[in-house]
Amino acid sequence: MxxxxxxxxxxxxxxxxxxxxxxxxxxxxxxxxxxxxxxxxxxxxxxxxxxxxxxxxxxxxxxxxxxxxxxxxxxxxxxxxxxxxxxxxxxxxxxxxxxxxxxxxxxxxxxxxxxxxxxxxxxxxxxxxxxxxxxxxxxxxxxxxxxxxxxxxxVWPEQPAPAAGAVREHPLSLAGKSAADKRAELAAGLKRDGVAASVVTLADSLAWLMNWRGSDIIRNPVVQGFAILHDDARLDLFIDPAKVSQIPEEDGVARRAVSDFPEALRALNGATRFDPATAPVAVKTALADGVAGADPCLMAKAMKNPAELDGMRAAHRRDGAAMVEFLSWFDANALAGLTEIDMARKLEECRAATGDLLDLSFDSISSTGPNAAINHYRVTEETNRRLEPGDLFLIDSGGQYPDGTTDITRTLPVGVVEAERRDAYTRVLQGMIALSRARFPRGVAGGHLDALARYPLWLAGQDFDHGTGHGVGAALSVHEGPARISRVSTLPLQPGMILSNEPGYYRAGGWGIRIENLVIVREAAPMGDNRKMLDFETITLCPIDKRLIVAEMLTGDETAWLDAYHAWVEAELSPLVSPEARTWLEQACAPLRSS
Structure with missing residues (x-):
């Protein structure tokens, strides 16, 4: 695992x-x-x-x-x-x-x-x-x-065999909608558009559509296969039969060998939709009457239903408790000569101790010193670095649970950290808070909001070279399209979408900072002239390290948001953690000005 x-x-x-x-x-x-x-x-x-x-x-x-x-x-x-x-x-x-x-x-x-x-x-x-x-x-x-x-x-000798991981059913209580209902709703959309069929090639789309979870890809419970959804809700499914040998057959779904997929594409009559942004070129070439259009599962999958949202909230409470156990341990051991690998292993142990961890949601980015300046650093025995006094330690990690997927980043001090790094940390935090507090009309895209997270850094002549946020699947892929918070994104955000909020700052060869929570897009409470607006519900539960904050740089509203967030974190997690971690949590969540 x-x-x-x-x-x-x-x-x-x-x-x-x-x-x-x-x-x-x-x-x-x-x-x-x-x-x-x-x-x-x-x-x-x-x-x-x-x-x-x-x-x-x-x-x-x-x-x-x-x-x-x-x-x-x-x-x-x-x-x-x-x-x-x-x-x-x-x-x-x-x-x-x-x-x-x-x-x-x-x-x-x-x-x-x-x-x-x-x-x-x-x-x-x-x-x-x-x-x-x-x-x-x-x-x-x-x-x-x-x-x-x-x-x-x-020229690849001993190339591994194609993935053939077993498939498991994702229960209706977590999926919120049956696979048959999903097919019927999407098929009705095809009929309205005058499309006879649509090709599904994305592994997470197939997993979502069938209410299945797979094991073909490490860290991602997706199902590799292909499908053709017809406008009468029939589905031709092309998948290795060994993967689904324990899954009952379903009415309206014809299982076929993957090798049959190209010929089935060539045999289709009538307009067939394919997604030019995600389908292989080979699919377009095989279709006699191909019509370009988005994968029909994309938006339906991105806008989570109430059962999926509840599952994600539950997973984040569980994951937050594991993070608190880890962070309390970190404070007691960070100066004990431990390494990036030691830290990653300990956090994995804390998540596993919940009894519900299926896998990590990605390889943990456990990094300190100059390694933390590498956005997607992956520690190996060759690069493993010891935590040294004065360093920043960045841990970006997550878990796959039966009910949800988590992704969280915290940056922590190793002893006393110099002022320049605390100033940068505070600007990153200000950007994260600004996005957390955002209210915006329908029609606003992630590209419109991206600048909110960067503005405090821009004022200091700084920036970061990655998007501010990516979509996250519900017990699926930790990176999920099509929604994101990035200057290049034009897709309007919709209620039920889950995104990361993760600004950062990186000094090449020196150090790196990132703070990340996950948020749900939701209908905002009425105010002002009662114009319909959207805002974000934060679902990540974990203290944000206050020792790196320059309190005088925060406005009153920013401090109030941080204190309210920490009060909520303490109330939610205190009953779930060990007595030692509870004592640590109380101090970590104390109001900023009293710390």
């Missing part, structure tokens, strides 16, 4: 693997090849079978890709991974590329041989992705070509 700490691929493994891939490309007459992070389901996390980018390059981040050319191999990563990638890949065999600032088409125009044919696996890329590259290459003489078989797989 728990996190491992040994790097699976070392930088030195990359060069010989790159050489083998180049030989294979040359034998196939290809002038290059795109190696994505994704699998056929476009999930953020992939099984060992699909970890092609990590196997080739050593880079283990959750987003990015590599373009292999005869004389250069660019590893494209966004701002979250600029530091991490340099630690994990062999330079100069691989070259880090700042993406999305540098787009793949522009990079190919500069580096690809004249007239080169660049291959890609049509099951691992979306139509939107390939269309953007092809438009960028127009007039260059460079072309993209879908390959029938993946050349990287041909």
């Amino acid at each position: 728990f996190q491992t700490y040994t790097a699976s691929t070392r930088p030195s493994d990359g060069p010989p693997r790159l050489a083998a891939l180049r030989n294979e490309l040359d034998a196939r007459g290809l002038g290059g090849f795109i190696v994505p992070r994704s699998d056929a389901h476009q999930g953020e996390y992939v099984s060992d079978h699909d970890a092609r980018l990590g196997w080739l390059t050593g880079f283990t981040g959750s987003a990015g890709f590599c373009i292999v050319l005869p004389d250069i191999a660019g590893v494209f990563v966004d701002g979250r991974y600029r530091l991490q990638v340099r630690d994990q890949i062999a330079i100069p065999d691989f070259t880090p590329v700042d993406w999305p600032e540098i787009q793949p088409a522009d990079w190919l125009r500069e580096h690809a041989p004249e007239g080169a044919v660049i291959g890609f696996d049509p099951w691992l890329h979306t139509p939107d992705e390939i269309d953007r590259i092809e438009k960028g290459l127009a007039g260059s003489g460079l072309t993209l070509r879908a390959v029938e078989s993946n050349p990287l797989d041909a």
Whole structure:
């Protein structure tokens, strides 16, 4: 169940693997090849079978890709991974590329041989992705070509078998709606839109639609498979039968082998919807009458029903109690020469002690000193750092429980911390509070709200290179689309959506700060001229460390929010923790000015 700490691929493994891939490309007459992070389901996390980018390059981040050319191999990563990638890949065999600032088409125009044919696996890329590259290459003489078989797989000895994890039923008491009702509601929408069928390829959409939870992907209880939903609510389900051997057959659902999926797509009559942002290119190619449109499960899954919201609240109470046990232990042991791995293991033990932990929701980001400046740092035995006096310790972690998924970040002092770091911590906290207190009209998107969390940092000439918030699934993926709080998001927020609120600040080579709670979008209480508004309900229950706060920097409203939050945390968690942790909790939740 728990996190491992040994790097699976070392930088030195990359060069010989790159050489083998180049030989294979040359034998196939290809002038290059795109190696994505994704699998056929476009999930953020992939099984060992699909970890092609990590196997080739050593880079283990959750987003990015590599373009292999005869004389250069660019590893494209966004701002979250600029530091991490340099630690994990062999330079100069691989070259880090700042993406999305540098787009793949522009990079190919500069580096690809004249007239080169660049291959890609049509099951691992979306139509939107390939269309953007092809438009960028127009007039260059460079072309993209879908390959029938993946050349990287041909040079990967002992590639793990495809994931085949068992599926379990997600009870109606937690799902809040039967699978048959979900299919009927979505099918009615297809009929209204004049669409005969819709293809479902996202693993979390399939899990949500069927009221199943799976074990194909570590940390994410999704179900890998494909489905075709018809406008009469029939569902053709393409899945490994071994996964669902213990799940009763359901009326209206025809189970078929995954190998039948391409032919079933070709045989469809009538307009069939596919999602160009999430479906594989191979799906679009197979459809005789494909109609671009969003996965019908996306918005329904994002807007949680009352049963799902209650389950998430219950999971966060349980997880909050585990966090308090950990934090009280941390204060007693932080200066005892312990390491990042020690901290991660202890927190895992605290969560496991609840008796309800199924898995972590992602590998814990247990980081101190310069490691904390790496947004998605993953500790290994090779990078493991001891906590030192004066350091900041950042722990970003979460759990998968039967009723919900959690994700929380706290930044903690190791002894006495210098003023510059406390100033930055306070600005991060101010941004988190500003977003927590936000009221906004319907129609407002995450992109509109993102600046609230950054403004205190902007005033000091600072910022952070990741989104402020991502969607979170209900006992599903810890990162869930389509809702997010990011300057590039245009999707209006809707009641029932659950998002993270996690501003941060990072000093490369020095230290990092992040504070994260999860929030639910809800109808706001009437006030003023009674205009209909939305606001956020915070569901994360855990003290925010006050020792790093410069109290004089907070306004009265900010202090009042913090004190009210801590009073609520203490009232909810005090009955759930040990006597020793309860004593710690009382002090941690005392009003700021009295601390």
